[in-house]
Amino acid sequence: MVGWPQFPDANRTNRSILQMRPKWRNLATSVTGKGVFLNEQGITEAKAILSKLGPPKSRGASGNETLPVIEAERGKIKRTIHAEDLVTKLKKSRLFRLYTESNWQDAEAIDLLGLLSVYDHTVSKEKRRRLNEFKIAAKELEDVEALDFITAIENSFRAYLSK
Numbered sequence: 001m002v003g004w005p006q007f008p009d010a011n012r013t014n015r016s017i018l019q020m021r022p023k024w025r026n027l028a029t030s031v032t033g034k035g036v037f038l039n040e041q042g043i044t045e046a047k048a049i050l051s052k053l054g055p056p057k058s059r060g061a062s063g064n065e066t067l068p069v070i071e072a073e074r075g076k077i078k079r080t081i082h083a084e085d086l087v088t089k090l091k092k093s094r095l096f097r098l099y100t101e102s103n104w105q106d107a108e109a110i111d112l113l114g115l116l117s118v119y120d121h122t123v124s125k126e127k128r129r130r131l132n133e134f135k136i137a138a139k140e141l142e143d144v145e146a147l148d149f150i151t152a153i154e155n156s157f158r159a160y161l162s163k
Helices: 010-019 040-053 083-092 094-100 109-116 124-140 144-156 158-162
Strands: 028-031 035-038
Touching: 035 040, 083 094, 083 124, 083 144, 094 109, 094 144, 109 124, 124 144, 124 158, 144 158
Parallel strands: none
Antiparallel strands: 028 035
């Protein structure tokens, strides 16, 4: 690792980054095309590690130059889930677009996974729980179109949501 030559190589580091994601330790999240970002829990852990290891050292001419530690400015993370936000997310999904454009036959499980923000190997109980969050939000807002869409999902992906 740059700054800590005595620590693991890139392969081990990549594996560690994977294990930082929500499925394992929930220290970081990733966005395709943008990279991996520490969440609040990850930042706290990183600060604790930095205090134990000290700042990283450069491999410059003297080999002992301390690199600056950059503190990222972070905005407030929304802690409350609003029904409006859930229904908006539902209606912005590819799956909803297929539904409204009468292309429902083109809908695939990967579209459902994207809407629910889960992985294929996520347990069915969690997939159903997330779909139920959308259903509750749609009921709260009395959004008939969203409720019909969720019913279509439940009917079309019944086997997938139960496996």
